[in-house]
Amino acid sequence: MLLLRNLSQVVTMKGGGVPRTGGAMSDLGVIENGAILVHGGRIVWVGPTRDVPAREPGVHWQTVDGLGLDLVALPGFIDPHTHPLLSAPKPESRQDPSGPAESDGDRGNALHTAAQNQNLAKAERCVRLFLAHGTTTIEAKSVAGAGLDEGIRSLQVLAALRERSRLEIHPTFLCAPAAPGAETGTRLEQVQQTIRTALPRLAREGLARFCDCLVDSAHYDIEEARAILQAAAAAGLGIRVHAEESGPGTGARLAVETGAASADHLQWIDDAGIEALSRSGTVATLLPATASHLGGLEPAPARRLIDAGVPVALATGFYPGSCHTLNMQLVVALAVTRMGMTPEEAITAATVNAACSLGIADRVGTLEADRQADIVLMNVGHYREIATFFGVNHCVVTVKNGNVVIDRLEHL
Structure with missing residues (x-):
């Protein structure tokens, strides 16, 4: 199990794998102080950190904790x-x-x-x-x-x-x-x-x-x-x-x-x-x-x-x-x-x-339960900074299929 918690924001893009048009493109489904739980390469739960499911006895959790950091989670680009x-x-x-x-x-x-x-x-x-x-x-x-x-x-x-x-x-x-x-x-x-x-x-x-x-x-x-x-x-x-x-x-x-x-x-x-x-x-x-x-x-x-x-x-x-x-x-x-x-x-x-x-929105592009765990953590206080504070790489963690493939948290 992989737990990402105490995230400033989780940009879920909830709404399923359908193209967004017009005003729907502005609805990001943001969860403040959010968390994501991953198992077997898939997202099993998304919600506020205070509501993270209890850990079952004997189950090991790898944890990425954003407490004290500015971390915003997005679907992998x-x-x-x-x-x-x-x-x-x-x-x-x-x-x-x-x-x-x-x-x-x-x-x-x-x-x-x-x-x-x-x-x-x-x-x-x-x-x-x-x-x-x-x-x-x-x-x-x-x-x-x-x-x-x-x-x-x-x-x-x-x-x-x-x-x-x-x-x-x-x-x-x-x-x-x-x-x-x-x-x-x-x-x-x-x-x-x-x-x-x-x-x-x-x-x-x-x-x-x-x-x-x-x-x-x-x-x-x-x-x-x-x-x-x-x-x-x-x-x-x-x-x-x-x-x-x-x-x-x-x-x-x-x-x-x-x-x-x-x-x-x-x-x-x-x-x-x-x-x-x-x-x-x-x-x-x-x-x-x-x-x-x-x-x-x-x-x-x-x-x-x-x-x-x-x-x-x-x-x-x-x-x-x-x-x-x-x-x-x-x-x-x-x-x-x-x-x-x-x-x-x-x-x-x-x-x-x-x-x-690409015809793959049934499994990637959103952070929802039962979706493939492709997740990125950006070192910003708000998702809007990705657009306004440009010219630097904000990405500090990349998760692909539930595996942490990039981890730069120790450099923060």
Whole structure:
């Protein structure tokens, strides 16, 4: 048993695994001076510290006591849009002429294994940083733009990472036309190969849960993306869409049409796109850190989306090549300072609504009895400080599946 007690606040997000919209995004279900009891990886009780159930004789309790400290408990952050791999390992490379002679097969296998291990080591460092900043679940996209083979290899790296990581990882196959110069055939051939070969294989081997398409003038057009996404859905994959990121378009409406779990970015979404999202079950996943990192671009219109009744989630958009943050605390702060969200709305968007965008809100995203024990403790006196006191890491304890995986209490 794990007992967390004498917590200044417990932000429960009570209400079950349904997306929160409008005014419901401001109801955090806060318990003052609260406690949480965990057993077998699940939450068994949440309430005021004074009402903690009596300990049964002979049962050992590991206790984290916040008495005299400023500790606020939240559901572990869920980051529903990340690109944790910069590239995938190549299956072969040129031989070093100074090295010993060996067969092409042996050399290629050895180099591939070394590259994969190096990529894994980099990704594992990111995993530790996610957990250290209070994120317990992420969506992770494959490498895109260098051909289908590299995309599949990157998903294999993510599969290896999932096996050895405490962080929960939901893999997504990201579809984008290959960069000029890649030996991948014409765009039509790439689309056909994706539909006929890649998607069935990914579904069959369980390498991806979702398929995502980059839909804009520089990547796939609406017809190409529609064909890929419909094939992905037919193969049993969930749908996600990069929409209206770099200019006006109809990606959000395509996301609704294809039953997407999430439409992401949306900096350029128009009224028709917002209306379509408001009438659907598609979550709008916004990435304020990406907009900030890429030269102060205007962020997505979060206020208009929320006021229209669209469920809004937040994500880091972490990518080693363009958005160098994996800190959801910073994203919550940027959502407030740059997108006009309230701290309550931003916390909802980073927890239960993010869980809804990944289809996992039946077990994570709230702190309620019989939910998975994914819990973070922030060293703040009030949950609103997460949004207002930014630029530092407030997370001091991270609990994943009932196990304490980060513990910095001794440093307080």
